Amino acid sequence: MQITIQDDFNLEKISNSGQCFRVKRFENGMYRFICENRFLYIRHREGPHYEVDCSPKHWHNFWYDYFDLGRNYRNIRKTIPPEDVCLTEAALAGKGIRILRQNPWEMLITFIISQRKSIPAIKHAVELLSSGFGDPIHTDHETVYGFPDPQHLLGLSEDKLRQCGLGYRAPYIRDAVTKVALGHIDLDQLHEYQDTDLLDTLKTVCGVGNKVAGCISLFAYGRTALAPVDTWISRTIDEKYHGVNPFPQYGNAAGIMQQYIFYYAQTHKQEFSKSHGRKNYEKQA
Numbered sequence: 471m472q473i474t475i476q477d478d479f480n481l482e483k484i485s486n487s488g489q490c491f492r493v494k495r496f497e498n499g500m501y502r503f504i505c506e507n508r509f510l511y512i513r514h515r516e517g518p519h520y521e522v523d524c525s526p527k528h529w530h531n532f533w534y535d536y537f538d539l540g541r542n543y544r545n546i547r548k549t550i551p552p553e554d555v556c557l558t559e560a561a562l563a564g565k566g567i568r569i570l571r572q573n574p575w576e577m578l579i580t581f582i583i584s585q586r587k588s589i590p591a592i593k594h595a596v597e598l599l600s601s602g603f604g605d606p607i608h609t610d611h612e613t614v615y616g617f618p619d620p621q622h623l624l625g626l627s628e629d630k631l632r633q634c635g636l637g638y639r640a641p642y643i644r645d646a647v648t649k650v651a652l653g654h655i656d657l658d659q660l661h662e663y664q665d666t667d668l669l670d671t672l673k674t675v676c677g678v679g680n681k682v683a684g685c686i687s688l689f690a691y692g693r694t695a696l697a698p699v700d701t702w703i704s705r706t707i708d709e710k711y712h713g714v715n716p717f718p719q720y721g722n723a724a725g726i727m728q729q730y731i732f733y734y735a736q737t738h739k740q741e742f743s744k745s746h747g748r749k750n751y752e753k754q755a
Contacts, residue, residue, distance in 0.1 A: 471526060474518045478543040480566020481514060487567045487733050489689045491580055491593045492600070496611075505536060506573050507616040509609060523610075538568045538692070546723045556710040557727060560734035567729050569694060574657040575650065576617045577690035578675065581682045582642050589736075595635040602634060620651035642677030649675055665693055688725045695721060697728035702735040 481501045485493035494502040500513040510533055511523040522529060534540070547561045579599070584592050596617075603618035603626075623631075624647055631640040649655045655675070660668050668691060672683040684698030697717035699707070707715055717724040 471522050471524065471529065472515070473520050473522055473529065475520060475539065476518050477539070478547070478566050479518075479520075479537070479539075479568065481512065483564060483566045483733065484537075484568055484570070486589075486737070487564075487729055488589060488736065489685075489729070490570055490572065491584075491589070491596045492617075502611070502614070503533075503536075504607075504614055504616070505576070507605065507607060508532060509607060509614060511609075511611060536571050538571060541568075543568060543726065546726055549720065549723065550727070554716065556706070557716065557731065560730040561727070563738060564730035564733040567726075567733055569692070569726060569729065570689060571692050572689050573617070574660065574686065574690040575620065577686045578646055578650070578657070578672070578678075579617075579643060581685045581689075582639055582646060582675075582677050583636060584685075585639060585677070585682065591635070598634040599631075599636075620647050623647045624651045639677060642675070645676040646678075661691060665696060668693065669696075688728075694723060694725040697724040700732075702732055703728060706731055706735060 482495070484490070485495060485501060490503070492504050496502070498513070500511055503510045503512065508528075513521045515521055522533070524533065547565065550557050550561055552558060580592070580596055583595050583599075587595070597615075600615040600617050603622045604615035605618075607614050607616055623643070626644070626647075628640040628644060631643050636643055650657060655671065660671060663671065665687065668687055669680070669683045672678050672686055673680070678686075681698050681700050684696050687693040687696050688698060697703070697715075699715075707713060717727055720727050
């Protein structure tokens with residue numbers, strides 16, 4: 471099926487944005503996205519045109535929202551004041567990134583795993599967990615594995631979890647599995663919670679602090695007013711904004727701005743270490 475996407479949309483940047491860890495790129499330029507037991511193969515053709523291997527119903531009922539295509543990111547980028555040189559450059563570099571609407575259970579486990587791990591190491595651990603305990607999904611291109619649900623993981627020992635490269639996070643994963651599988655936390659119900667209550671509930675899981683809870687809220691629940699602060703973002707705030715968090719001024723686009731900064735920091739490490747626009751920002755502050 472052919473689709474047209476007129477707004478910012480870049481498959482490579484989305485896959486490298488640090489919010490999704492199961493995307494696969496093929497040599498022919500095709501990308502595979504998997505969420506729960508759903509999968510999508512998508513390839514850029516020309517201009518705003520893309521080829522996807524799903525029905526119109528599946529595209530509009532699931533993947534359209536998954537890629538947050540109801541929001542105009544081009545207009546959001548235009549709200550960045552030119553005097554904020556750091557964010558202006560970051561948004562230009564990150565043009566095409568979108569906040570994916572992913573499964574809350576997957577995001578809970580994935581971002582617990584993400585602590586003190588590189589992106590390749592996170593991807594490896596998530597795939598080991600999926601191939602070890604998820605259900606196989608046979609496609610025209612490959613066999614992939616769905617992300618294991620809580621019941622699949624309930625009762626697994628910490629040693630078994632550590633075999634998936636989880637290390638010291640294994641007891642955190644067990645705690646999350648137990649709380650969700652036994653109904654102590656209803657992840658679907660959390661969609662109805664206000665941001666503060668959502669964050670507080672997520673942080674009742676062992677190993678979930680402010681940063682992990684913020685990432686889950688942003689990438690699973692679409693709370694784009696939240697801008698998670700990790701080491702890279704904290705360093706940016708200190709070095710580029712003199713300790714003044716720039717994201718709250720962007721309201722419901724704060725999390726999108728955070729993603730631009732995070733992507734830029736990851737992909738332009740040498741350039742990012744330089745001072746961008748500090749004098750201009752000092753005038754603003």
